[in-house]
Amino acid sequence: MTKSDIILKHLSTVFDPELGANIVELGMVKDIQHVDKKVTIKLALTIADCPMRNQIETEINRKLKLLENVETVEISITAMDQKDRTAVMEKAREKARENAQPTNVNPRTRVIAIGSGKGGVGKSTLSANIALGLAEKGFQTGLLDADIWGFSIPRLLGISGRIEANNDKKMIPYEIGNLKVISTGLLTSDEDTALMWRGLMLSKALEQFLTDVEWGDLDYLIIDLPPGTGDIQMALSRLLPQAELIVITTPQLMAQKVATRVADMAKRSFIPLLGVIENMSYFESNSGEKFNIFGEGGGKALADKFGIPVLGNIPISENTNNIADGGTPLINQENNSITKAEIDKLINNIATQLPPIVDESCTGRLAKVFEELSNQ
Numbered sequence: 001m002t003k004s005d006i007i008l009k010h011l012s013t014v015f016d017p018e019l020g021a022n023i024v025e026l027g028m029v030k031d032i033q034h035v036d037k038k039v040t041i042k043l044a045l046t047i048a049d050c051p052m053r054n055q056i057e058t059e060i061n062r063k064l065k066l067l068e069n070v071e072t073v074e075i076s077i078t079a080m081d082q083k084d085r086t087a088v089m090e091k092a093r094e095k096a097r098e099n100a101q102p103t104n105v106n107p108r109t110r111v112i113a114i115g116s117g118k119g120g121v122g123k124s125t126l127s128a129n130i131a132l133g134l135a136e137k138g139f140q141t142g143l144l145d146a147d148i149w150g151f152s153i154p155r156l157l158g159i160s161g162r163i164e165a166n167n168d169k170k171m172i173p174y175e176i177g178n179l180k181v182i183s184t185g186l187l188t189s190d191e192d193t194a195l196m197w198r199g200l201m202l203s204k205a206l207e208q209f210l211t212d213v214e215w216g217d218l219d220y221l222i223i224d225l226p227p228g229t230g231d232i233q234m235a236l237s238r239l240l241p242q243a244e245l246i247v248i249t250t251p252q253l254m255a256q257k258v259a260t261r262v263a264d265m266a267k268r269s270f271i272p273l274l275g276v277i278e279n280m281s282y283f284e285s286n287s288g289e290k291f292n293i294f295g296e297g298g299g300k301a302l303a304d305k306f307g308i309p310v311l312g313n314i315p316i317s318e319n320t321n322n323i324a325d326g327g328t329p330l331i332n333q334e335n336n337s338i339t340k341a342e343i344d345k346l347i348n349n350i351a352t353q354l355p356p357i358v359d360e361s362c363t364g365r366l367a368k369v370f371e372e373l374s375n376q
């Protein structure tokens with residue numbers, strides 16, 4: 001082992017807590033010079049004013065000074081270029097995948113979280129409709145109401161009742177055709193349980209819903225996130241590394257600014273952004289005239305900013321307050337053709353952008369080859 005190898009070995013015990021990997025495997029150590037008792041290190045951080053900078057420098061100093069032949073440590077910091085930064089993100093996701101705790105969600109399940117910066121933009125409405133739509137297409141779909149305290153999924157789907165546990169003490173979701181639903185609203189019928197859930201941290205509750213529920217083999221799991229950013233997104237990326245995020249915004253440019261925060265947070269937690277849905281985009285009268293009640297352009301501006309697609313522009317429906325909020329989801333309403341049509345388009349877009357992972361068996365694949373051969 002050369003002197004530099006020894007230094008490198010010690011540096012690999014310094015972790016970037018945000019990225020969950022050590023600074024050597026993240027490719028941050030660009031150069032090591034060890035002359036007499038002085039070590040000079042060139043360190044490339046994701047951004048030069050990285051909030052972890054002080055902590056990482058202190059750690060490096062502390063670890064290296066433990067070595068006999070090191071008296072002074074000099075660290076010069078640079079910022080990574082785009083290529084290095086992408087590589088670091090990849091590495092961090094790989095790590096997250098390796099270290100993921102086992103959940104009861106099949107790793108081949110497509111997990112789509114629906115989030116927004118602001119409350120009341122239609123996360124729950126769209127989560128419920130998307131999940132129902134995917135289930136109606138024949139996909140095995142789960143819908144997890146991660147809004148632990150502000151749950152609204154049971155009301156939106158017009159369901160109630162108490163979820164039961166099976167012999168393995170796993171909760172059995174409420175089933176509507178191919179759709180399996182879990183929400184605190186289906187658990188808390190007595191005060192004690194309500195209190196117990198209130199005492200739990202959001203991230204802990206999410207963990208329980210992922211590990212203690214009998215989800216079965218799902219093609220899709222749709223997660224209705226609580227408003228805002230934070231803990232729950234971090235927990236999601238830790239627990240379900242395959243999770244992707246759809247951001248909902250309304251057309252106002254102000255709303256789009258708030259939504260940017262969620263997207264930024266997702267990037268920091270290494271959750272890929274699948275796309276943007278602009279909700280309450282416009283109102284269309286019976287004569288086909290369009291009114292941009294909440295302004296326009298917010299969805300596209302947000303999508304452009306992050307280089308992701310707009311998956312749908314959902315018009316304002318007249319029938320939410322009385323009908324949708326009363327338990328008949330928009331896609332099940334015959335009389336709301338424009339909104340229903342746009343939601344159907346959105347569901348098709350999602351199923352195309354993120355098709356279910358097909359677990360083909362060898363026999364299935366062979367049968368396909370034979371079929372192709374016989375058609376030639």
Ligand SMILES: Nc1ncnc2c1ncn2[C@@H]1O[C@H](COP(=O)(O)OP(=O)(O)OP(=O)(O)O)[C@@H](O)[C@H]1O
Binds near residue numbers: 116122123227280324
């Ligand atoms: N396209 C739409 N047209 C008309 N009303 C809508 C539309 N989408 C949602 N709404 C209504 O807006 C209100 C808020 O929607 P929803 O509860 O889905 O938002 P949310 O983002 O989940 O809110 P929260 O942040 O409180 O969880 C509801 O009354 C809902 O019926």
Ligand SMILES: [Mg+2]
Binds near residue numbers: 123124125147152224
């Ligand atoms: Mg909601």
